[in-house]
Amino acid sequence: MTASRLLTIITVCIAATAPGATATIKGWHPIKDINDPHIQELGHWAVSKTNKVTPSIPLTFSKVTSGEEHYQFLTTEYLLHINASIYGVIHSYTAVLIEEVSKKRTLLSFK
Numbered sequence: 001m002t003a004s005r006l007l008t009i010i011t012v013c014i015a016a017t018a019p020g021a022t023a024t025i026k027g028w029h030p031i032k033d034i035n036d037p038h039i040q041e042l043g044h045w046a047v048s049k050t051n052k053v054t055p056s057i058p059l060t061f062s063k064v065t066s067g068e069e070h071y072q073f074l075t076t077e078y079l080l081h082i083n084a085s086i087y088g089v090i091h092s093y094t095a096v097l098i099e100e101v102s103k104k105r106t107l108l109s110f111k
C-alpha cells in the first residue's frame with residue numbers, strides 16, 4: 001500500500017467520525033417514513049429473532065422509532081432504534097440487520 005493511499009483511508013476515517021457526520025457517511029440515509037410497514041416489520045422481526053436467541057429475557061416489540069438505511073448492490077443494511085418492553089417497561093434498543101433482495105435477513109447486532 002502506498003503512503004498516499006494510506007493517507008486517503010485515514011482521511012476518510014476521520015471524516016466519518018467527525019461530529020455530525022452520521023447523516024453524511026456515504027451511503028447511509030435516515031429512514032424518512034419510519035411508519036412504513038416494512039420498516040416496522042423489520043423491527044418486529046429483529047425482536048422475535050433476539051427472543052429466540054435469548055428466551056430468558058422476553059421482549060415485546062413496541063415500535064421502530066427512528067433509523068438509517070444503507071443501500072448496496074444486492075443488500076440493504078438497516079440500523080433501527082427500537083422500543084420494546086420487558087414486563088411492561090419500555091426500553092430503547094438498537095438493531096443492525098441486513099436484508100438481501102432475496103428477502104433473506106441477518107441480524108448483526110441487537111443491544
Ligand SMILES: *[C@@H]1O[C@H](CO)[C@@H](O)[C@H](O)[C@H]1NC(C)=O
Nearest residue numbers: 062063065082083090091092
Ligand atoms: C421510546 O422509549 C423511550 C424510553 O422508554 C421513551 O422515552 C420514548 O418516548 C419512546 N418513544 C416512542 C416513540 O414510543
